[in-house]
Amino acid sequence: MFWKKDPSVTWERKNINNIDFSHLNVAIIGGTGGIGRAISRELAQRDAKVTVVGQTFRDEDLKDKIKFVKADLSLASECKRISHSDEIPYEELTHLIFTTGIFASRQKQITSEGLEKDMAVSYLSRYIIFHDVANRLGINRMKKDDLPKVFVAGFPGNGQMGDPDDLNSDGKNYSAYATHMNTVAANESLVLDAKYRFTNIDTFGLNPGLIKTNIRSNLLGSDSYLSRITEWIISWTCQSAETYAKMICTLIVSPAIESRSGTMFSNKGDAILPTPGLTKDVVGKFMKNSELLVEKALQSQSPSTSSNE
16 A cells, blocks of 8 residues: 555544444445445444345344345436435434446446446546535434534545546547546545535545455456456455444544544555645546536436446
């Protein structure tokens, strides 16, 4: 990993068993798989109110503790629906966590709305929902002595600049790597922009590093030999989604991060510095072009298709 620590932000690593989570009301966009699912299970088992949004619910053993909202997060129109859905108590939330994501395929994939699929799922779904709900997030929450908090999972601080002028990978030379790094830079920009755009909330970036999940299946092939080998190696050399989730659950309630909006955190929970090249002008271009791309997608009249999350 290439990030640099931010020494200005530190927090106490408390034993998770000594923390009361019963006052939390959390929505996890992408909470039906990977690290989102691990976080949702950890919080639900510790008496937090949890709502997850995704394609397939896999936690029947916790169906009385986790509310499931089905959605195809590859579609801008679906994300708009979710952002205005009464099924998700945005006004009562204490935390909103974005974890949904895939890797770009070796061959460019286009949704029915004309969006490159990785960009649609891994970034634009977050942009749409976040921007739609930010001004009403947590306004009716029970405990108001701290701000509502938003966490955006990606790979911030790794020096990825992306190309805000080619968010949809419409250039001649398509590259799965460049396409995914565009989502990385866009998600970090989303956090940096929110620090100043939405002063009624605290927004943070999460860099989980490598964790065994199904996020790479779109690139490597679902249940392919290469995918199985890759995930096996990651499972032996990196932390599990469950281990990461325990740390994140202690982080999101730490008083030390209050009013530290814009801070990024590494896979170990250390505060890290943002990518230096993501200046105000570059971040502004990401936000402007995101809006234009979403508007274009919403104007599409194509039938719906489904994604993997």
